[in-house]
Amino acid sequence: MKIVFAGTPEFAAQAMRAIDDAGHEIVLALTQPDRRAGRGMHLQASPVKEFALEKNIPVLQPETLKRNSADPAKQAQAQEAYQQLSKIDFDAMVVVAYGLILPQEVLDISQQPGRHGSFNIHASLLPRWRGAAPIQRAIEAGDSKTGVCIMQMDAGLDTGDTVLISELEIAPEETSDTLHNRLSALGAQSIVNVLNHLQVGKDLIRTSQEAKGITYAEKILKSEAEIDWGLSAPEIDRRIRAFNPFPGATSSTQEQAMKFWSSRIPKAGACSKTGLPGELLGFSEDGAYIQCGNGVIEVLEMQKPGGKKMSASLCLQSLDSNKQALRFHTKE
Numbered sequence: 001m002k003i004v005f006a007g008t009p010e011f012a013a014q015a016m017r018a019i020d021d022a023g024h025e026i027v028l029a030l031t032q033p034d035r036r037a038g039r040g041m042h043l044q045a046s047p048v049k050e051f052a053l054e055k056n057i058p059v060l061q062p063e064t065l066k067r068n069s070a071d072p073a074k075q076a077q078a079q080e081a082y083q084q085l086s087k088i089d090f091d092a093m094v095v096v097a098y099g100l101i102l103p104q105e106v107l108d109i110s111q112q113p114g115r116h117g118s119f120n121i122h123a124s125l126l127p128r129w130r131g132a133a134p135i136q137r138a139i140e141a142g143d144s145k146t147g148v149c150i151m152q153m154d155a156g157l158d159t160g161d162t163v164l165i166s167e168l169e170i171a172p173e174e175t176s177d178t179l180h181n182r183l184s185a186l187g188a189q190s191i192v193n194v195l196n197h198l199q200v201g202k203d204l205i206r207t208s209q210e211a212k213g214i215t216y217a218e219k220i221l222k223s224e225a226e227i228d229w230g231l232s233a234p235e236i237d238r239r240i241r242a243f244n245p246f247p248g249a250t251s252s253t254q255e256q257a258m259k260f261w262s263s264r265i266p267k268a269g270a271c272s273k274t275g276l277p278g279e280l281l282g283f284s285e286d287g288a289y290i291q292c293g294n295g296v297i298e299v300l301e302m303q304k305p306g307g308k309k310m311s312a313s314l315c316l317q318s319l320d321s322n323k324q325a326l327r328f329h330t331k332e
Contacts, residue, residue: 001091001199005048006030011184012096013047015121018188019094024195026057027090030081032099033061060084065106085109092198093118094191095153104155116198118153120160121187125149125167127209129217130158135183136176137217140242142234145169146179148187150194152206161206166190173264175244220246227251227260228331229278233295237263251278251328253319259303266298278328280316288312290328
């Protein structure tokens with residue numbers, strides 16, 4: 001099948017590679033414009049663009065797909081993309097973490113006679129966690145399972161009919177990073193299955209999303225990173241794991257701010273001490289016990305400013321050499 005692919009990050013690139021490996025022909029790639037990143041702030045291509053260039057796939061990088069944009073330059077980019085999509089021969093469109101809204105007129109092109117429409121890989125069990133950050137919000141909320149939905153796109157925000165749902169369990173110490181990798185692989189496999197079905201003429205079973213159980217996964221903000229030690233241990237544990245790798249949970253002592261990358265709830269009796277919220281209570285083999293508003297959390301991996309990630313015990317023991325109890329600031 002001939003596929004138009006729209007996506008930007010590595011999550012999308014993995015699906016793109018799987019589609020190519022399965023023998024489908026990607027005839028056009030749409031991805032976000034190159035962004036400045038890294039310490040040198042050099043322009044960097046998206047993972048989707050990098051793979052497209054490797055495979056000699058034509059690439060379009062409009063800042064918007066809205067032809068009625070008030071910005072003449074953006075309007076011209078959208079017009080070019082619309083014209084390319086209108087004249088190119090393709091069977092279906094696959095959209096994965098693209099980052100731009102697809103106007104109805106673009107969706108209409110993919111729904112012309114003889115075409116199968118546009119399909120989206122969404123990393124949640126819809127209608128739960130529609131929106132931008134379903135992986136992080138699922139961990140933050142303490143969900144025990146998540147998955148991938150292949151959705152037939154419509155003009156709404158993740159409101160289309162599902163054609164394939166694949167579930168997986170969220171592990172107790174799962175981070176957004178590890179869950180992202182598992183869901184990325186699952187999503188790639190799932191979209192290939194859908195395209196293979198279409199290629200041999202099999203009909204897809206479209207299921208409308210339920211009207212109940214709808215939740216929205218709002219975009220993760222850097223302002224959410226600061227740990228509120230007044231929360232319960234399970235809440236703080238989930239937030240630390242949900243915000244790995246972005247934005248990284250943070251908290252400060254009197255000396256410096258630090259990143260918290262992984263944690264868990266210690267076994268009963270592992271730490272018998274108590275203290276004020278944010279206070280360091282002691283150490284495990286690799287971790288550090290910190291008092292929360294209710295309960296104790298075992299932090300496993302941390303990072304000092306400008307340093308490398310290391311075990312929490314190694315990170316904090318160097319700061320715990322004086323007689324005064326070490327305590328992280330509580331969020332006001």
